Amino acid sequence: MAESLIEIKRKITSTKKTSQITSAMQMVSGSKLNKSEASSRNFQRYSEKVREIVTHLAATQLEYIEGDAEIDLFEDVDPDDYHSMLVSRPIKKTGYIVITADKGLAGGYNSSVIKQTLNMLAEDHDSDQEYVMMAIGSAGADFFKSRGMNMAYELRGLSDHPTFEEVRKIVKAAVQMYENEIFDELYVCYNHHINSLASQFRAEKMLPISDLDAGEVKDYELEYILEPSEEAILDKLLPQYAESLIYGAILDAKTAEHAARMTAMKSATDNAKNIIDDLTISYNRARQTAITQEITEIVGGAAALE
Structure with missing residues (x-):
């Protein structure tokens, strides 16, 4: 799960950089x-x-x-x-x-x-x-x-x-x-x-x-x-x-x-923002799942010691 979080975060960072480029190109074209x-x-x-x-x-x-x-x-x-x-x-x-x-x-x-x-x-x-x-x-x-x-x-x-x-x-x-x-x-x-x-x-x-x-x-x-x-x-x-x-x-x-x-650059920028939003939701869900799993493992370990 940690690798999945790292991969999602890497995609978010990469997409943000792309959106910055397309946004700059949009302003230049304007x-x-x-x-x-x-x-x-x-x-x-x-x-x-x-x-x-x-x-x-x-x-x-x-x-x-x-x-x-x-x-x-x-x-x-x-x-x-x-x-x-x-x-x-x-x-x-x-x-x-x-x-x-x-x-x-x-x-x-x-x-x-x-x-x-x-x-x-x-x-x-x-x-x-x-x-x-x-x-x-x-x-x-x-x-x-x-x-x-x-x-x-x-x-x-x-x-x-x-x-x-x-x-x-x-x-x-x-x-x-x-x-x-x-x-x-x-x-x-x-x-x-x-x-x-x-x-x-x-x-x-x-x-x-x-x-x-x-x-x-x-x-x-x-x-x-x-x-x-x-x-x-x-x-x-x-x-x-x-x-x-x-x-x-x-x-x-x-x-x-x-x-x-x-x-075209405005459309690309908007699409990049939509992708970032979707990836952010996926990242938060994956992170929440990882936290929940860790808590479950801790509770299970404590119960086993009792």
């Missing part, structure tokens, strides 16, 4: 989550302003495109009349950027993104030759590479609060591949942050740019003088806008990752 949410809000304000400018400059083209849902860059219109990032072209190959984490301990964060991405690929494509994969995060990169998927680019080791400079290469590479017609549309697959307890898988279409609405164009009292020209500005601005959309998705995914890790 701090990272707050900072990441603030970064996402600040970027959202920037994104909305850029969207407003792009929509205003591209209003004429958007009105023609939105007026004819069947518009085709190669048949219905002169390619010189519209920017290639605004008009859909025949889909021969699709590009996907899949955002996961570099580390675990985040509950079902990584597995959810990978599983739902695979389901989407199975539903939308008959062959792996119909799509190109790009991965942000070691979990997704390792998974897709181990299955021999067509990987065009991978990015690992992002910081907890990535700057645009960190993701510039993969973002610019994705836009460049679209412009070079390596693929004809681009989706970003990631977990969208809803709150600290919930996230939602999203597969957002980034290219061609389809989220602009000519109806949102604002009227200005002053007339803008554009230099060198509207077309030249759009040639620079539309790729930057597409890059900002992808970067915004990365920030959103990172926020969801911090929330998932905080929730």
